[in-house]
Amino acid sequence: MSEVLTSLREAAEAAAAASQKVADLAATAATTAPEGVVEAAAHGAGISPFVFYLSAFVLACFVGYYVVWSVTPALHTPLMSVTNAISSVIVVGALVAVGVDTSLASWWTPVFGFLALAMAAVNIFGGFMVTERMLAMYKKKG
Secondary structure (H helix, E strand, O other): OHHHHHHHHHHHHHHHHHHHHHHHHHHHHHHHOOOOHHHHHHOOOOOOHHHHHHHHHHHHHHHHHHHHHOOOHHHHHHHHHHHHHHHHHHHHHHHHHHOOOOOOOOOHHHHHHHHHHHHHHHHHHHHHHHHHHHHHHHOOOO
């Protein structure tokens, strides 16, 4: 048990050291940048919102792909079935989008909100069905 705690402590210390190094590099970059560049970058000057959102989406796709495919096959089904519960957050956002007043927003907003609500509901219930089926495989018969 003490070996596990030691390895966890070493991992935490390595993570803290890496975090400190990143903070030091960010501070160095902020102090050596020409005047006005940091303020312009902080306010998103010169960056189209579409490009910003597209780059965030592409980055999320890559991160999701590597996170899902690096999971051991034995843990993949439980992990995916549990993460379907996260779709409840999407349901809340979709309900907000469905209830938006169309005089304030585009008429597409409630349409996309309803589509998101339907897809998230299918995802949630499907995840629970998969989880139930998976747990039934491990129950003793008799």
